[in-house]
Amino acid sequence: MNAKIALVEDEPDIRKMLRSFLEGKGCTVSEAADGHAAEKLLAEETFDLILMDLMLPGISGEQLIASLRRDSDTPVIVISAKSMLETRLAVLRLGADDYILKPFDLNEVLVRMEVVLRRAGREKLPEMLRVGSLTLYPAENRVCWADAPLSLTAKEFQLLLLFMEYPQKVYSKANLYESVWNEEYFCEDNTVSVHVSNLRAKLKKASGRDLIETVWGIGYRMKGDA
Secondary structure, eight states, rough: OOOEEEEOOOOHHHHHHHHHHHHHTEEEEESSHHHHHHHHHHHOOOSSSSEEOOSOOOHHHHHHHHTTTTTTTEEEEEEEEEHHHHHHHHHHHHHHHHEESSOOOOHHHHHHHHHHHHHHHOSSOOOOOEEEEEEEGGGTTEEETTTTTEOOOOHHHHHHHHHHHSOOOOBOOHHHHHSSSOOOOOEEEHHHHHHHHOOOOOHHHHSSSOOOOTTTEEEEEEEOOO
16 A cells, blocks of 8 residues: 555554554554644645544644644544544544544554545555456456456445455454445444345356355455355
8 A cells, every 4th residue: 555644643552553564564654642743744744644543632633633624635544442422423523534443453444544545536446356266347347257247236346345355354244334335333234234145146146156254243254265
């Protein structure tokens, strides 16, 4: 991922962990350890994406987001220990693009970043993704099994794109809903299950076997032999 990231976080260990991980993925990372330093950094430089804690010394994350949104559309992903639903909704209404709760999984942070960057038009899609005989062309909205085209709905295509980008990753229903539907996942419903089931059926009809597996109690992922 070739992206310029502003990392606003007052916990040194978390900053170090995120910076090391993101630089290992090809990102350029600039840090701010408090609200005043973040305000100065964001005024002096432009970024592709901002990762921001809320509980910051000096100026809170909420204040920074509100100020930023007056003249900038730079994507913001909040990473916070504040778990109250009201707080999450309020921050999203302020203009944050996503909200990740601490403690977090680094790979999930990466996936959320890619989704937000793609939504904002700041990340180039790969020309092609291939898992076994299944090939997906993101820019063309085209999927093939062994060169035979598959007809998918827009949501099915987006789900498959996520699965194929990280074939070993298990996605929870919340991960999938928030990434594909771009809305906060609040409660259990059948939306994700129905779309995954339809996608699985179409892939099975084309390939003759299940290409998406259910990881019970967790979510879904591509099957290892896909």
